Amino acid sequence: MKNKLPLYLLASFLVLLVLAGVSLHMGVYRFEESSVLKITGSFLRGDTSVPATDAYIIGKVRLPRVVMAILIGSILAVSGTCLQGIFKNPLATPDLIGVTSGATLMAAITIVLGESVRSVIPEALHYSLVSIGAFTGALGAISLVYAISSGSGKTNVVIMLLAGVAISSLGFALVGFMTYLAKDEQLRDLTFWSLGSLGAATWTKNGILAVVIAGTYSYLITKGKALNAMMLGEKDAEHLGIRVERIKRLTVLLTALMVGTAVAFSGSIGFVGLIIPYILRLLFSSNYTVILPLSAVWGAILLLAADTVSRTLVAPSELPIGILTALLGAPVFIAILIRYKKSM
Amino acid sequence: MVKGHKISYSHKSYSILKGVDVSVEYGDMLVIVGPNGAGKSTLLNILANELSQNKEDIYFKLKRFKEWNVLDLSKNKAKFSQHYNGDIPLPVRDVVLMGRYPYFGSIPQSSDLSAVEEVMKEVGIWELREREYNSLSGGEKQRVHLARVMTQLKNEVAHKLVLLDEPLNNLDVKHQYQVLELMAAFAKKGNTVITVLHDLNLAARFATRVLMMKNGSVLAQGAPGEVLTPETISEAYGFPCSIWTHPVRQHPVILFGN
Numbered sequence: 001m002k003n004k005l006p007l008y009l010l011a012s013f014l015v016l017l018v019l020a021g022v023s024l025h026m027g028v029y030r031f032e033e034s035s036v037l038k039i040t041g042s043f044l045r046g047d048t049s050v051p052a053t054d055a056y057i058i059g060k061v062r063l064p065r066v067v068m069a070i071l072i073g074s075i076l077a078v079s080g081t082c083l084q085g086i087f088k089n090p091l092a093t094p095d096l097i098g099v100t101s102g103a104t105l106m107a108a109i110t111i112v113l114g115e116s117v118r119s120v121i122p123e124a125l126h127y128s129l130v131s132i133g134a135f136t137g138a139l140g141a142i143s144l145v146y147a148i149s150s151g152s153g154k155t156n157v158v159i160m161l162l163a164g165v166a167i168s169s170l171g172f173a174l175v176g177f178m179t180y181l182a183k184d185e186q187l188r189d190l191t192f193w194s195l196g197s198l199g200a201a202t203w204t205k206n207g208i209l210a211v212v213i214a215g216t217y218s219y220l221i222t223k224g225k226a227l228n229a230m231m232l233g234e235k236d237a238e239h240l241g242i243r244v245e246r247i248k249r250l251t252v253l254l255t256a257l258m259v260g261t262a263v264a265f266s267g268s269i270g271f272v273g274l275i276i277p278y279i280l281r282l283l284f285s286s287n288y289t290v291i292l293p294l295s296a297v298w299g300a301i302l303l304l305a306a307d308t309v310s311r312t313l314v315a316p317s318e319l320p321i322g323i324l325t326a327l328l329g330a331p332v333f334i335a336i337l338i339r340y341k342k343s344m
Numbered sequence: 345m346v347k348g349h350k351i352s353y354s355h356k357s358y359s360i361l362k363g364v365d366v367s368v369e370y371g372d373m374l375v376i377v378g379p380n381g382a383g384k385s386t387l388l389n390i391l392a393n394e395l396s397q398n399k400e401d402i403y404f405k406l407k408r409f410k411e412w413n414v415l416d417l418s419k420n421k422a423k424f425s426q427h428y429n430g431d432i433p434l435p436v437r438d439v440v441l442m443g444r445y446p447y448f449g450s451i452p453q454s455s456d457l458s459a460v461e462e463v464m465k466e467v468g469i470w471e472l473r474e475r476e477y478n479s480l481s482g483g484e485k486q487r488v489h490l491a492r493v494m495t496q497l498k499n500e501v502a503h504k505l506v507l508l509d510e511p512l513n514n515l516d517v518k519h520q521y522q523v524l525e526l527m528a529a530f531a532k533k534g535n536t537v538i539t540v541l542h543d544l545n546l547a548a549r550f551a552t553r554v555l556m557m558k559n560g561s562v563l564a565q566g567a568p569g570e571v572l573t574p575e576t577i578s579e580a581y582g583f584p585c586s587i588w589t590h591p592v593r594q595h596p597v598i599l600f601g602n
Contacts, residue, residue, distance in 0.1 A: 003451050088429075225445045231432045232442065235394050236425055240496065241418030241446040285476075286433040289450065 005290055012297040016070070019301055023066050023308040028316045029057050068201035068265070069307040070300040071209040073272055075262045077299020079255045080273020081280075081292050082220055085227030086251050087146070087155045090281065090336055093273040094138075094259045097160055098167030100270065102141025103134040103263035104193055105171035108178040110134075111189050131208075135260030141167050142252050157340075196267035196322035198307050205265045212261045216254040221296065223247060224289030231286070269322050271329025272299055278332050302328075345370050345536045346391060346505060347403040353386055353395060360386045362560045368553070370503050373531040374538045375547040378557035379581050384540045385426060385509055387557070391538060392423045392507045404505065418446040419504075422496040426509040426540075428489055436480070436488055437473040440464055443495030459498040466526065467491040468519075482514035490523060494530075506530065508539040512546070524550045548572050548596045556580055572596045 025036040031054050042050050043059045080093040087097070094100045110133030118129070144167070149160035179190055192200070226247050229237035234244045262269075276299045280291040303325075310319040346368045353361040361383045368374050376384045389395045391402060393409040401408045404421065412420075422443075432439060437460065444456035464470045469487050472480065477488060490511060497504045508527070512520045520543075528550050531537045541547050547554050547568065554571040556563045558580045564571040577585050577598065588597045 005451070222450055224450075225442075228434070228438070229442055229445060231429060231434070233425065233427075233429050236423070236428070238394075239392070239418060239421075239423045240442060241415040243414060281433070285435060285438070287438055 005293065008290070008294060009297065012294060012301070016297055016301050016304070019304055019308075020066050020070070023069075023304055024058065024062050026308055026312050027057075027062060029053075031057070064201040064203055064206055065198055065307070066304060067206050068198050068209065069304040071206060071213060072198065072262050072266045072269065073303025074296045074300040075209070075213060075258045076269065076272035076303065077276035077295040078217070078220065078292070079258045079262075080299075081277045081288070081295045082223075082227075082251050082255050083142075083273070084277055085223075085230065085288055085292075086248055086255075087150065087160060088231060089155055089157050089160065090278060090286075091157060091161060091274075091333075091340070092155070093271075093277075094255075095268070095270040096164050096274065096333075097141070097145045098164035098171070099138050099141045099145075099256070099259050100263060100268045101164075101168040101171035102137040102139075103260050104137070104268045105174050106133040106137025106140075107193055107264055108175045108190055111186055111193075112178045112182050128208075131261055131264035134264040135257055138260040138263070139253065139256035142256050146252065193263070193267040195320040196269035196325075197318075198266050198303075198321060199318065200265070209261060209265065212257060216258050217296065219250060220254055221293050223251065224287070224292040227288035227292070228286075267322070269303070269325055271325045271332070272303055274336075275325070275329050275332050276302055278336060345372070345405065345503065346538070348391060349401075351387065351390055351402070353383075353390060360560050361390070364557075364560075364562055366391065366555065368536050368538060370534050370536060371531055372536050372552050373528055373550060374536075374553045374555060375551035376538065376540045376555045376557060377542070377544060377547050377580075378563070382557040382580075383560040384557055388423075388507055388509050388538065388540055392421070393417075394423075405503065415446050418496065419499055419501055421505040421507070422493045424489060424493045424506070424508040424511050426513070428485065430478075432477045434477055435473070436469065436475050436477055437464075439477050439488055440469075440473075440492045440495055443492040443498075446496065447499075459495055463491050463495045463498060467494070468522065483516065483519065486511065486514050487519065487523075490526075494526070497530075497535075502534060504535045506535070506537050508537070510540050510542065512541065512543065520546065544572060544577065544598050548598065549590075549593070569596055572598060 021037060024040060031039060036058070039050050039054050039058050040063065043055055043063070076094070083092045083094065083097070084090050086092070107130050110130050114129050145160060145163040148163055149156050175190065175194060179187065182190055226237065226242045229240050229242050230244065237244050276295045277291060280294055280298065284290045284294070306324045307321050310321045310324050313319055346366065348364070348366045351361055351364040351366065352359065364387055366387070376387060378384050386395070393402070404412070409417070440460050440463070441452060441456070444452060444459060448456050461470065464473060467487050467490055469484065469491055472484060472488070477485065480488065493506060497506060506527070511523055515523065524546060527537045527539065531552070551568050553566060554568050555565045556571050556576055563580050564576045572587065574585055574587055583600060584602050585598050585600045588599060590597050
């Protein structure tokens with residue numbers, strides 16, 4: 001019964017590191033310098049001896065994109081795992097219960113209607129306006145779904161999923177309406193949001209994502225014990241010294257912040273929060289003390305792999321990444337449903 | 345140890361508990377008995393700090409529950425509930441390890457693992473440690489939770505409290521006795537056990553004190569021999585019985601029916 005978590009984490013980080021190296025190397029542009037590691041190394045050191053184009057591709061194009069895939073993937077998987085813990089169900093993921101839709105909806109509204117607000121608010125806020133919108137949308141959606149599907153410590157799964165369907169339909173309708181209202185340049189933004197893409201990665205966005213991750217993970221990653229104990233029932237978790245109400249509220253708030261930020265920067269990339277916890281559950285049973293930290297790394301691995309494939313498969317064009325994650329996610333969704341039916 | 349004065353509780357306009365006085369001392373094993381719907385579980389839940397609607401204060405070790413540090417409290421008091429979520433997709437040892445959650449941060453220490461092993465062997469479920477909790481029978485699940493609750497109180501604290509809500513459901517006769525013997529031994533060490541039981545004969549055999557409830561009030565309270573009389577039992581259950589004395593152990597034996 002030795003604790004192998006540090007070992008698993010280390011191995012997972014190694015996989016991620018290797019994958020990142022491969023991903024940096026893959027792409028339409030061929031580097032003059034043979035080793036991509038050398039270029040990355042000198043970019044990070046601020047060395048100017050490498051060819052300028054190489055340095056540009058790494059520093060401004062591939063590296064920010066790889067980093068963003070890692071950060072967004074991690075966020076999506078962790079938010080999925082946390083929601084599953086709070087709702088006590090493996091189908092509670094940001095996409096299926098409408099949190100992503102809520103965020104997309106509010107992001108769309110801010111993009112189109114934000115124009116009029118933009119002139120009266122300070123410049124610094126322009127950039128984060130969409131993020132704030134997405135966060136509000138995500139928070140509203142989670143709170144609504146939780147309020148109507150959960151009572152006396154139990155979740156009604158049917159209501160939870162149908163609430164997600166309802167919010168998604170509302171989001172779909174309103175995003176459609178926004179598309180109708182939108183001007184040309186806004187339209188491009190909107191399409192980007194509904195399909196999801198990591199193409200717009202920049203260091204500023206990565207910086208914000210990193211801050212969000214540092215803030216939320218420092219609280220959430222260690223809550224595996226609490227999520228495990230809640231499987232007993234909330235009253236019984238309290239007998240184990242766990243402040244259930246407080247943890248639930250903070251988790252909902254932080255998950256909304258994570259999903260909101262991810263949607264604002266990369267649009268709605270679905271299913272990462274479903275696939276990763278599902279695979280980890282198969283390997284490690286539902287022990288949140290293990291799957292919560294591991295999902296942070298494996299979400300990153302999944303999205304980075306998907307993004308690398310999406311930009312190399314039909315190069316020089318790009319496959320929308322949402323298509324790839326949905327291709328992987330839909331079978332997982334069905335597998336969970338079949339399991340669920342068996343247990344009924 | 346635990347003192348509650350005039351405990352009342354109502355759900356909507358229906359009053360479940362009407363001014364119950366309870367006081368339990370160190371070393372006591374208090375068994376709460378009574379017919380269905382008498383308010384036994386509600387009383388236990390209030391004593392366990394699960395329901396806080398009542399205005400009266402419960403004193404646990406001379407302090408109100410809200411004056412306790414949450415973690416300290418969980419090392420002093422544990423509760424076994426009547427209904428557990430049926431679906432806990434974890435191996436048995438991880439479920440029992442939950443009892444150690446108040447003691448470690450992220451990674452269980454060797455002292456936690458040895459506490460888990462010791463209690464699992466005591467309760468007789470060490471062989472089940474690698475099994476999936478969901479694949480166990482009802483009685484085995486009960487014993488897993490019992491082990492988890494006792495693991496939670498495996499520490500150096502003097503005078504601990506364990507509350508059990510019908511811990512014998514689904515258990516065969518051997519395990520019923522095993523559980524109650526474990527509890528009696530726990531109480532003997534200066535701890536306190538409060539449990540709801542349905543079997544009056546087991547109450548007579550193991551309790552140091554019995555509290556008989558009916559319609560949200562206390563019908564009788566005291567030593568088993570004082571409470572378990574034909575008059576009180578008939579009044580509580582509306583069913584005739586006769587009382588005999590156990591030939592060896594001298595505690596009351598109840599025979600039901602005419």
